[in-house]
Amino acid sequence: MNLEQKMKGLEPGSLRYQVLEAAKNFKSSWxxxxxxxxxxxxxxxxxxxxxMSFEAYCKGEIGIHQQTASKLLHSYYFLEKNEPEFLKDVQSQETPDPRNIPAFDAVNVLRLAAKQKELTEEDYQEFKKSVFEDGKEGKEVKKQMGLRLRSIREEEDPQKAQAERRVRTLKRLMATVRTLQKEAVYGHLVSDKTAKEIEKLIGFLDQEIGIEA
Structure with a gap:
C-alpha cells in the first residue's frame, strides 16, 4: 500500500515509477x-x-535493506553474465510463472560457488541443478555447498579437518551448556554445588577451545 501511494505521485512509465512497480511485484519476479x-x-x-546513497534509496523508497539489495544486484548480474539464455527467456514472458524462477538468495549462493576454486565444474553443475531444477532455497544450497567443501578439505588434509571439526563440536557444546546454565542456574533449579561444577565445565571447555584454535 505504501508503494502504491508513492506511485500515485509519479509519472507512470518513468524509471522511478518502474522501480516501485517492480518492488511491488517483487515476490512474483525478483x-x-x-x-x-x-x-x-x-x-x-x-x-x-x-x-545520498543507493542503500538509503532502497531502504527509504522501496523498503529493501542493504543486504537484500546487494544480493538482488549480484544475483541479477550473475544471471546476465552466466545464464543469459535463461534470463532472456524469463524477460520475454509477459507474466513469468514464479514457480519457474529460482530464489534470488539461491542464485546468490550459486554465484559464490562459481568463485570457489576448490569446487569442480561437476560440483557447480550439481548446485546449478539444485537452484534451477529442484527449486531449493538459498539456505539449502548453502548447506549443500558447505558439506561439499568440507568433504574436499577432509580429503586434502584429514588432520586439519579433524581439528576444525573438534573445535566446531566444542563450540556447539559450549553454547548448549551456557544456554542450560541460564535456565538451570539463574532460575535456581540446581544447588550451589552443581552451579559451581557447571561453571568449571564452561571454563574447561573455553580452555580446550583456546588450545585447539
Whole structure:
C-alpha cells in the first residue's frame, strides 16, 4: 500500500515509477526488480531523486535493506553474465510463472560457488541443478555447498579437518551448556554445588577451545 501511494505521485512509465512497480511485484519476479535496480545503481539515478546513497534509496523508497539489495544486484548480474539464455527467456514472458524462477538468495549462493576454486565444474553443475531444477532455497544450497567443501578439505588434509571439526563440536557444546546454565542456574533449579561444577565445565571447555584454535 505504501508503494502504491508513492506511485500515485509519479509519472507512470518513468524509471522511478518502474522501480516501485517492480518492488511491488517483487515476490512474483525478483528478476525484474534486480534488473531495474541495477540500472539505478549503475547510473546513480538515486542521486537525482534526492538520496545520498543507493542503500538509503532502497531502504527509504522501496523498503529493501542493504543486504537484500546487494544480493538482488549480484544475483541479477550473475544471471546476465552466466545464464543469459535463461534470463532472456524469463524477460520475454509477459507474466513469468514464479514457480519457474529460482530464489534470488539461491542464485546468490550459486554465484559464490562459481568463485570457489576448490569446487569442480561437476560440483557447480550439481548446485546449478539444485537452484534451477529442484527449486531449493538459498539456505539449502548453502548447506549443500558447505558439506561439499568440507568433504574436499577432509580429503586434502584429514588432520586439519579433524581439528576444525573438534573445535566446531566444542563450540556447539559450549553454547548448549551456557544456554542450560541460564535456565538451570539463574532460575535456581540446581544447588550451589552443581552451579559451581557447571561453571568449571564452561571454563574447561573455553580452555580446550583456546588450545585447539
Amino acid at each position: 528478476i525484474g526488480l534486480g534488473q531495474i535496480l541495477y540500472t539505478v545503481y549503475k547510473d546513480k539515478m538515486y542521486k537525482e531523486w534526492g538520496c
